[in-house]
Amino acid sequence: MLVVAALGGNALLKRGQPMTASNQRDNAQVAARALADILHAGHQLVITHGNGPQVGLLALQNPTDDGYPLDVLGAETAGMIGYMIEQELENVLDHDRPVATLLTQVVVDRNDPAFGEPTKFVGPVYDRQQAQTIADANGWTMSQDGAKWRRVVASPAPQEIPDTGVIRLLLDAEVVVICTGGGGIPVIRQDDGSLTGIEAVVDKDASSAVLAKSLGADVFLLLTDVDAVYRDFGTDIATKVKWLRPQDALQFDAPAGSMAPKLAAAATFAASGGLAGIGRLKDAAQIIEGAAGTQVSSRVGGRNR
Numbered sequence: 001m002l003v004v005a006a007l008g009g010n011a012l013l014k015r016g017q018p019m020t021a022s023n024q025r026d027n028a029q030v031a032a033r034a035l036a037d038i039l040h041a042g043h044q045l046v047i048t049h050g051n052g053p054q055v056g057l058l059a060l061q062n063p064t065d066d067g068y069p070l071d072v073l074g075a076e077t078a079g080m081i082g083y084m085i086e087q088e089l090e091n092v093l094d095h096d097r098p099v100a101t102l103l104t105q106v107v108v109d110r111n112d113p114a115f116g117e118p119t120k121f122v123g124p125v126y127d128r129q130q131a132q133t134i135a136d137a138n139g140w141t142m143s144q145d146g147a148k149w150r151r152v153v154a155s156p157a158p159q160e161i162p163d164t165g166v167i168r169l170l171l172d173a174e175v176v177v178i179c180t181g182g183g184g185i186p187v188i189r190q191d192d193g194s195l196t197g198i199e200a201v202v203d204k205d206a207s208s209a210v211l212a213k214s215l216g217a218d219v220f221l222l223l224t225d226v227d228a229v230y231r232d233f234g235t236d237i238a239t240k241v242k243w244l245r246p247q248d249a250l251q252f253d254a255p256a257g258s259m260a261p262k263l264a265a266a267a268t269f270a271a272s273g274g275l276a277g278i279g280r281l282k283d284a285a286q287i288i289e290g291a292a293g294t295q296v297s298s299r300v301g302g303r304n305r
Contacts, residue, residue: 001043001044001218001219001288002043002044002045002046002171002215002216002217002218002219003038003043003044003045003046003217003218003219003220003221003288004046004047004048004208004211004212004215004217004219004220004221005035005038005045005046005047005048005221005223005284006048006049006204006205006208006220006221006222006223006265007031007047007048007049007050007085007223007281008050008222008223008224008225008281009050009051009052009053012024012027012028012031012049012054012081012084012085013027013053013054014027014225015125019053019054019057019124024054024081024084025084025088028081028084028085028087028088029088029092030281030282031085031088031281032085032088032089032091032092033092034223034281034282034283034284034285035047035085035089035092035284036089036092036093037284037285038284038285038288039093039097039176040285041285041288043219043288044171044174044176045176045177046167046171046176046177046178046179046211046212046215046217047085047089047176047177047178047179048178048179048180048181048204048207048208048211049081049082049085049178049181049182049204050182050183050204051074051077051078051081051181051182051183051201051204052120052121052122052123052182052201053122053123053124054077054080054081054182055070055073055074055077055122055123055182055201056122056123056124056150056151057123057124058073058076058077059073059122059123059151060123060124060134069197069198069199070153070186070199070200070201071185071186071187071197071198071199071200072197074181074182074183074184074185074186074201075103075185077181077182078101078103078104078181078182078184078185079101079103079181081181081182082101082102082103082178082179082181083101085101085178086099086100086101086178089176097174097175097176098173098174098175098176099175099176099178100170100175100176100177100178101178101179101181102163102166102167102170102177102178102179103181103185104161104163104167104179104180104181104184104185105161105162105163105184105185105187105195106158106159106160106161106180106183106184106185106186106187106202106207106210107158107159107160107161107162107187107188107189107195108156108157108158108159108186108187108188108198108200108202109156109157109159109188110188110198112154112156112157114154114155114156114157114200115154115156115200116154117154118141118143118152118153118154118155119143119152119154119155120152120153120154120155120200120201120203121143121145121150121151121152122150122151122152122153122201123150123151124150125145125146125148125149125150126142126148126149126150127148127149128149130149131149131150134151135151141153153199153200153201154199154200154201155183155200155201155202155203156186156198156200156202157202157206158183158184158202158203158206158207158210159210160210161180161184161207161210161211161214162195163179164211164214164215167179167211167215168215171215179211180204180207180208180211182201182202182204183201183202183203183204183206183207183208184202184207185197186198186199186200186201186202203261203265205222205261205262205264205265206261206264206265206268208220208222208265209265209266209268209269210268212269212274213268213269213272213274217269217274218274218275219274219275219276219277219288220265220266220269220270220274220275220276220277221276221277221278221279221284221287221288222262222265222266222276222277222278223279223280223281223284224262224278224279224280224281225280225281226259226279226280227240227279227280227283227292227293228240228241228242228278228279228292228293228294229241229244229252229254229259229263229278229294231253233254233255233259240294241294242290242294242295243294243295243296243297244263244266244294244295244296245270245296245297245298246266246267246268246270246271246296246297246298247267249263249264249266249267249270249296250263250264250267259278262278263278263296266278266296267296269296270296270297270298271298273298274297275288275295275296275297275299276295276296276297277293277294277295277296278293278294278296279292279293279294280292280293
């Protein structure tokens with residue numbers, strides 16, 4: 001089967017960890033071991049990942065006036081994160097198959113209302129006073145993220161992944177592909193059909209769902225640091241959910257900034273006939289088999305093909 005695995009931000013940087021190269025390298029090693037289990041089970045694999053902490057940090061390192069725009073910073077972070085995952089996965093696999101990272105463009109609508117209402121968290125967390133100081137200095141928008149504050153940027157909906165054909169060529173050559181990093185590099189189509197970058201960060205889960213559908217994947221995994229979807233999460237009566245229909249996943253009561261985007265992406269993919277799974281990175285292979293996590297599928301019980 002063809003599996004598209006979307007790694008959450010915790011794959012390279014856990015909340016509260018310093019954004020050091022060594023921390024990200026250590027986490028990439030853990031991710032590589034879990035991803036190798038999917039390959040050892042005999043599946044083809046495409047890997048996507050987020051970049052919220054990394055792209056926000058790069059933006060802080062750029063001058064406010066003449067700094068690099070978010071599409072360029074997105075490309076930089078996709079290259080960095082892809083390199084780490086690629087190398088660690090090659091090492092875990094003992095270099096027995098090719099692994100490649102592809103910088104991936106994602107087309108968005110230039111008139112998407114998200115450009116007027118930024119919601120995507122990027123960068124480090126701050127207390128309220130720090131956030132206000134940084135917002136005033138850079139002209140940024142800050143929003144509360146749990147007990148802390150973070151920068152928010154525009155996150156338009158992904159429309160199309162023009163590099164899908166290249167990804168298919170790599171898969172036909174039995175290459176493990178790392179792509180659509182950070183939700184992909186946001187671009188718009190100009191009137192003459194050419195592409196140009198735009199200031200935004202596309203949601204990784206939404207882009208990964210578009211990619212999985214366009215590739216005709218059998219399974220779409222959304223891998224995070226929570227073992228499954230829960231009803232009444234964070235309360236004394238929290239209950240693990242093993243299976244959801246796509247329509248139920250869309251209506252599920254979940255926090256907007258965390259599990260809700262994953263449920264929406266899973267529902268989008270599963271509605272086309274595939275199997276989506278949500279759960280812990282280390283349980284990736286077991287989620288496919290229904291032995292861990294939450295499956296989202298039109299088929300009763302969420303069984304895979």
